Amino acid sequence: MELLHSGKVREVYADGRDILLVASDRISIYDVVLPTAIPDKGKILTQLSLWWFEQLADVVPNHVVSSTDVPAEWAGRAVRCERLEMVMVECIARGYLAGSGLKEYERDGAVSGVSLPAGLIEASQLPEPIFTPTTKVPPGQGHDEFMTYADVEAKVGSDVAAELRRITLEVYKRGQQVAAKNGIIIADTKIELGFAADGTLTLGDELLTPDSSRFWAADEWKPGGTQRYLDKQFLRDWSSTLTDWDRTAPGPEIPDEVVEATRNRYVEVYERLTGDTWR
Structure with missing residues (x-):
């Protein structure tokens, strides 16, 4: 192959x-x-x-x-x-304020051009989920940047942009409903979409995983600070305690106890969502 x-x-x-x-x-x-x-x-x-x-x-x-x-x-x-012809837009839905979305809100009162109410704090639930796309930058060529909906329309056309937004928000809303039954909050998620051979917009890559989403334990959710992450944000938070790493390659070795704690979070969210025991 x-x-x-x-x-x-x-x-x-x-x-x-x-x-x-x-x-x-x-x-x-x-x-x-x-x-x-x-x-x-x-x-x-x-x-x-x-x-x-x-x-x-x-x-x-x-x-x-x-x-x-x-x-x-x-x-x-x-x-x-x-095989899909991937759309060169990162499709992100947010239902809660965290991460880069929080930083954008604190600076502009909006995320991806979507105005939000004043007075929101870290981990606040938004009035309704919002579509906050970003650019899709190839590895090693910089970082993804927020796009407005108008930016997406200019890139892919109004019809495709409308479908990207509709599908992204529907995936998030349905995923959140399923997760809530199992005590999990999906704060935000990123999906990948592409065109199949017949022109149908189709989900690719991964879906609603700890690498592509923020998962919080619903019974521990408390706006105003850091949540107990069940995803790789835990590892980002660990790295922020390092004084000798500037977030460029090469990255730091992960201590055994942090490896175990990270794996445990991936296993926990898998088991809580699916109801299956990880073998």
């Missing part, structure tokens, strides 16, 4: 008409791949994405062809997928 792309976390291989998406145990923060892996991370991301694709199959088509027709050495962490 031909290696088409090696990303921060996944390798993409060509296999006939399909592609194979293989998730590694690598972890990245601030666009830097850290030298320490998180055991089982790739399998957890893959299995959780597959679970979500099934949960949301009636909302939007996805790229999954098979989760079993893959080489044995990649079993559990690889998915055979339909």
Whole structure:
């Protein structure tokens, strides 16, 4: 098979008409791949994405062809997928104020040009979920920047922009409903969309995982400060305590206790959402 792309976390291989998406145990923060892996991370991301694709199959088509027709050495962490022409917009939905969205709000009173009420604080629930797209910058060429909806229309046209917003918000709302039944808040999430061969906008990459979303324990949610993250924000917070790392490569080694705490969060959110015990 031909290696088409090696990303921060996944390798993409060509296999006939399909592609194979293989998730590694690598972890990245601030666009830097850290030298320490998180055991089982790739399998957890893959299995959780597959679970979500099934949960949301009636909302939007996805790229999954098979989760079993893959080489044995990649079993559990690889998915055979339909090739998509990816839309060069990062589609993000936010239902709570955190991360870069919080910083944008504190500066402008808005996120991606969407005005928000005054007086919101960290982890505040928004009046309604909002679409806050960003640019999609290739690795090593800078960081993604917020886009307004008008920017998206200018890039992909008004019809496609409207569908990107509709699908992103519907995926978030449905995901949040499902997660809430299991005691999880999805503060925000990023999805990838592309065009299938017949022109249908289709979900690709991963879906509602600890790498692409902020997950909080609902019974511990308290606006006004940092939440107990069940995602890789925990690792970002750990890295912020380092005085000798400037968020550029090479990244720091992760101590064993932080590796274990990170893995435990990935396992916890998988088990709470799916109801299955991680093997």
